[in-house]
Amino acid sequence: MKHLFSFLLAVLLAGAAQAQGVLTFDKELHDFGSVPEGTMATHEFRFKNTGNQPIIIANVQASCGCTTPDWTKTPVLPGKTGIVKAVYSSAGRPGVFNKTVTVTSNATTPSSVLTIKGNVLNKEQMKSSLTPQQIAQSPRLTLDRAVHNFGKMEAGQSLTAKFTVKNTGKQDLVLGAITSQCYCVGYKNVPGPIKPGQSSVVELVYSQRKLGEQAEPVVITSNDITGDAKLTLKANVVQDLNGSSMVKESGASVPFK
Known part of the structure; x- marks a missing residue:
């Protein structure tokens, strides 16, 4: 009986191992x-x-x-x-x-x-590996503007800028990563491949903590072999947006009662 039990247990374990x-x-x-x-x-x-x-x-x-x-x-x-x-x-x-x-x-x-x-x-390596005909058929990234000014913003606040990207080339345009020196710019949304002749809206999120007038160069990479898209995000960054609005921009002192 003991041997029979051991045999049945082994069969059950083997079946469980196979059921996977x-x-x-x-x-x-x-x-x-x-x-x-x-x-x-x-x-x-x-x-x-x-x-x-x-x-x-x-x-x-x-x-x-x-x-x-x-x-x-x-x-x-x-x-x-x-x-x-x-x-x-x-x-x-x-x-x-x-x-x-x-x-x-x-x-x-x-x-x-x-x-x-x-x-x-x-x-440059890509261009050197392609024929003039292939280069002529490649995608082209065109921005609706090169500068966006947020105006006054609070340090650490996240604001969004919308840019229109158009593909003026002959093949699908695929956007890549964003680079900036401050590491304070990123995508809010990344559109899929943009067909030749078509446009799409790209939203960039800007969150800067450095105070004062800022002008941040930003590069949007893509499969456009002729070069990357360059733009600038500008802002006047203040410590406290609400507090700064209580005094005059001229710098004259304002007494508080």
């Missing part, structure tokens, strides 16, 4: 090849659950802050598919890259490593 999801990726390495500096190199790794239990991805961890992961958050049933997306920010990172994302799940193999690699080329 299996994470099967179509590939575990993606080579972007040459990537124009300033673009967000994006790839979706597709997988299928080839097991017999649902798969839940608990987390996806990138090997560096330059890579942003995303993934299917809902349970993936047996026979169904999902994705793990890796986005590499190439702005300010010319040269060869090789990055990984680690997928943690309840599958039979609880940890899977996916790899993206490529070679980021700056604008």
Whole structure:
């Protein structure tokens, strides 16, 4: 009887071990090849659950802050598919890259490593590798204006500036990262690829803590190989916007009662 019980227990444990999801990726390495500096190199790794239990991805961890992961958050049933997306920010990172994302799940193999690699080329390198015809067919980024003045703002306050971006080129325009010396400018929204001849509104968030008159140069990178878009955000930053409004701008003293 004891041997029979041990045998049945072993069968049950074996069956439980076999009742599990299996994470099967179509590939575990993606080579972007040459990537124009300033673009967000994006790839979706597709997988299928080839097991017999649902798969839940608990987390996806990138090997560096330059890579942003995303993934299917809902349970993936047996026979169904999902994705793990890796986005590499190439702005300010010319040269060869090789990055990984680690997928943690309840599958039979609880940890899977996916790899993206490529070679980021700056604008001059890209132009030298293309024919005049290819350059003529490339996208072109045009801004509706080069300067936005917020006027008076409080230190640390976040204000939004809207710019209209038009693609005057022949291929889809893809916006990349924003760079500024103060690290106080970012996207509020990033539009998808802009078709040739089409326009889209880009919202930039400005949050400056340095007091006084400010003029912040900002660069918007893209896949426009002719160059990046440059603009300037201006503001008069004060410590306390409400307090400063109680005195005259001329600097004359105002007695308080």
